[in-house]
Amino acid sequence: MNRHWRVETDNNGLGWLHFDLAESPLNILSQEALDELDGTLGRLERMQLNGLVILSDKENGFIAGADVKEFRERRDPQQVERQIHRVHRLFQRLEELPFPSLALLHGHCLGGGLELALACTYRLARDDEATRLSFPEVRLGLFPGYGGSVRSIERMGPLPALRFMLGGRSISARAAKRLGLVDQVAPARQLHAAAVWLLERHPPPRKAPLGQRLLNLAPARQLLAPLLKRATAKRVNPRHYPAPFALIDHWRRYGGDRQALFDDEARQLGQLLTGDTSQNLLRVFFLQERLKSLGGKSGFRPRHVHLVGGGIMGGDIAAWCALKGLRVTLQDRKASYLSNAMARAQQLFRRRLGSPYQAQAAADRLLPDPRGYGVARADVIIEAIFEDTAAKQALFRELEAQARPDALLATNTSSIPLETLGEALKRPQRLLGLHFFNPVAKMQLLELVHGEQTEPELLARGFAFARAIDRLPLPVKSSPGFLINRVLMPYLMEAIELVEEGLPPTVVDQAAVEFGMPMGPVALADRVGLDICLAVAEKLAPAFGLAIPSRLRQLVEEHQLGLKSGAGFYRYHQGKQIKPHVGHYPRPADLTERLIFRLLNEAVACLREGVVEDPDLLDAGVVFGTGFAPFRGGPMHYIGSGGLERRRRQLYQLEERHGGQFHADPGWGNLRGV
Numbered sequence: 001m002n003r004h005w006r007v008e009t010d011n012n013g014l015g016w017l018h019f020d021l022a023e024s025p026l027n028i029l030s031q032e033a034l035d036e037l038d039g040t041l042g043r044l045e046r047m048q049l050n051g052l053v054i055l056s057d058k059e060n061g062f063i064a065g066a067d068v069k070e071f072r073e074r075r076d077p078q079q080v081e082r083q084i085h086r087v088h089r090l091f092q093r094l095e096e097l098p099f100p101s102l103a104l105l106h107g108h109c110l111g112g113g114l115e116l117a118l119a120c121t122y123r124l125a126r127d128d129e130a131t132r133l134s135f136p137e138v139r140l141g142l143f144p145g146y147g148g149s150v151r152s153i154e155r156m157g158p159l160p161a162l163r164f165m166l167g168g169r170s171i172s173a174r175a176a177k178r179l180g181l182v183d184q185v186a187p188a189r190q191l192h193a194a195a196v197w198l199l200e201r202h203p204p205p206r207k208a209p210l211g212q213r214l215l216n217l218a219p220a221r222q223l224l225a226p227l228l229k230r231a232t233a234k235r236v237n238p239r240h241y242p243a244p245f246a247l248i249d250h251w252r253r254y255g256g257d258r259q260a261l262f263d264d265e266a267r268q269l270g271q272l273l274t275g276d277t278s279q280n281l282l283r284v285f286f287l288q289e290r291l292k293s294l295g296g297k298s299g300f301r302p303r304h305v306h307l308v309g310g311g312i313m314g315g316d317i318a319a320w321c322a323l324k325g326l327r328v329t330l331q332d333r334k335a336s337y338l339s340n341a342m343a344r345a346q347q348l349f350r351r352r353l354g355s356p357y358q359a360q361a362a363a364d365r366l367l368p369d370p371r372g373y374g375v376a377r378a379d380v381i382i383e384a385i386f387e388d389t390a391a392k393q394a395l396f397r398e399l400e401a402q403a404r405p406d407a408l409l410a411t412n413t414s415s416i417p418l419e420t421l422g423e424a425l426k427r428p429q430r431l432l433g434l435h436f437f438n439p440v441a442k443m444q445l446l447e448l449v450h451g452e453q454t455e456p457e458l459l460a461r462g463f464a465f466a467r468a469i470d471r472l473p474l475p476v477k478s479s480p481g482f483l484i485n486r487v488l489m490p491y492l493m494e495a496i497e498l499v500e501e502g503l504p505p506t507v508v509d510q511a512a513v514e515f516g517m518p519m520g521p522v523a524l525a526d527r528v529g530l531d532i533c534l535a536v537a538e539k540l541a542p543a544f545g546l547a548i549p550s551r552l553r554q555l556v557e558e559h560q561l562g563l564k565s566g567a568g569f570y571r572y573h574q575g576k577q578i579k580p581h582v583g584h585y586p587r588p589a590d591l592t593e594r595l596i597f598r599l600l601n602e603a604v605a606c607l608r609e610g611v612v613e614d615p616d617l618l619d620a621g622v623v624f625g626t627g628f629a630p631f632r633g634g635p636m637h638y639i640g641s642g643g644l645e646r647r648r649r650q651l652y653q654l655e656e657r658h659g660g661q662f663h664a665d666p667g668w669g670n671l672r673g674v
Contacts, residue, residue: 021058054104077271087112166244309384313384445474
């Protein structure tokens with residue numbers, strides 16, 4: 001008896017193949033589900049049908065892709081290649097059914113799910129915002145391997161298909177129709193009738209336009225492939241992320257030969273999936289899933305958020321909450337702060353939402369509230385004023401008196417311990433830290449700061465709030481700098497120290513980018529604001545003996561604060577960095593080590609002190625909070641994968657050459673196979 005696939009027939013002679021993966025909230029193409037589909041197709045091949053509709057019984061979507069957990073278990077390239085060939089043969093049978101087939105798409109249609117849909121004769125997608133199609137494999141160090149690199153090119157043409165696969169982004173049903181990825185879209189109420197109509201009409205399957213098909217000829221492939229690789233290399237380093245470049249070469253070599261494409265797809269995926277980059281990116285994927293799962297342990301469903309503080313941070317938190325569907329009231333004594341925050345929010349809504357109607361609906365959920373009337377009605381109250389202990393304590397006395405007893409009281413402080421702020425409260429155990437990062441709309445991580453007094457239920461509600469606004473919650477102990485600022489600041493100070501020693505900022509930054517960081521530390525300091533960097537460093541310095549370079553103080557005194565003032569370590573024009581001309585400059589052999597080991601050493605200290613519970617949570621926090629090279633799997637994983645003794649020896653040598661800032665934290669002695 002089938003557990004996952006169920007066939008029904010109707011009076012039109014159509015078969016309806018329902019997919020409902022047992023004991024799972026999502027439909028995924030596990031090995032068991034694929035094996036059962038194999039048997040189901042055998043029965044369908046013997047049936048006298050006029051057509052087949054494949055649909056999902058899950059409300060959240062069609063198919064969310066292959067079972068990624070199974071990917072991590074495969075370390076033999078030939079085993080992977082054999083498995084992909086089996087799926088190729090399975091989807092080929094679907095493609096060659098003796099009657100037309102149609103994939104009925106709604107919600108998420110990702111990766112292997114989209115590849116299954118492409119093997120059908122037609123694709124019909126529900127026309128709403130929830131329907132999203134994507135090939136996210138490139139984010140896992142792969143490219144589509146279940147025939148997607150073949151059939152997407154046939155349906156869309158090589159350039160649109162390659163851009164779609166290389167980007168890894170999701171698109172709407174209407175965008176997919178424009179590209180030729182789906183044949184028709186229809187509203188939910190007409191979806192069933194549209195599927196019947198399309199199968200009864202049975203038009204010729206869609207092909208890519210003639211102009212695109214000509215680009216698949218060998219001369220065009222040889223000409224276009226280098227251009228695509230150069231464009232891709234501007235976004236990712238081929239040494240760090242080989243999959244996009246492997247995909248382009250795969251098309252360049254075999255784009256005109258369908259069977260050769262299938263064969264090479266299996267061969268390439270066998271190599272990529274078992275390589276370090278893909279395995280580390282899979283690790284990061286599961287770290288992300290762990291953070292997401294933390295938000296499912298509470299029945300708390302916030303509806304109204306009140307923000308106090310209309311500056312850039314508070315205003316942007318308020319805008320993000322409204323974007324995610326919550327009602328928000330924003331309080332500040334200065335009308336100019338509120339008006340600026342509302343203007344920035346409008347820009348965010350227009351940029352992120354698909355229609356003027358949706359943007360206006362989000363704007364209607366965000367209300368300026370200079371007198372704070374929203375405090376008494378809010379489920380979540382967040383303080384985001386300037387970093388002054390006395391001012392925050394005075395504000396919390398007022399908020400506690402006005403707030404509902406069950407409201408979540410939170411602070412966005414980046415440095416003041418919860419215990420200190422809690423001294424102002426009658427019930428200090430109800431205070432939680434919600435530390436957002438700038439820019440709020442781009443930074444996924446949200447540090448949930450808890451102290452010894454924090455109520456466990458309050459922490460669970462904080463997790464639920466983080467997931468309600470689509471952020472990744474990381475539980476961290478209340479301590480100076482928490483995790484991200486604590487780990488990041490020695491790294492930034494070492495970079496500035498290197499500049500003070502005479503290295504050009506571009507040389508320092510290039511070393512970090514070549515390691516895999518999203519931007520160099522000097523450019524990052526300029527972007528954050530040198531005054532903010534100095535303020536945070538001064539707060540952390542007494543606790544951790546952090547040396548602050550005099551060059552940083554000098555620039556702040558001269559009001560050269562970085563991007564926001566037009567000059568810092570770099571100069572800026574209209575918000576863009578003016579690239580300084582630096583000729584050939586000999587780079588110190590241990591430049592990269594000096595930067596990265598300051599970060600690694602501090603990460604080990606945080607683990608020893610219990611700032612986070614375990615190495616995986618630390619890796620998750622540093623990857624999503626600082627952008628630490630994802631393809632390396634996180635700082636603790638990087639230490640372990642490079643050999644623990646070798647990393648200790650590197651740190652010892654750095655201390656010998658450069659001083660006590662590289663003295664190994666005692667936590668190195670506790671590490672065992674991290």
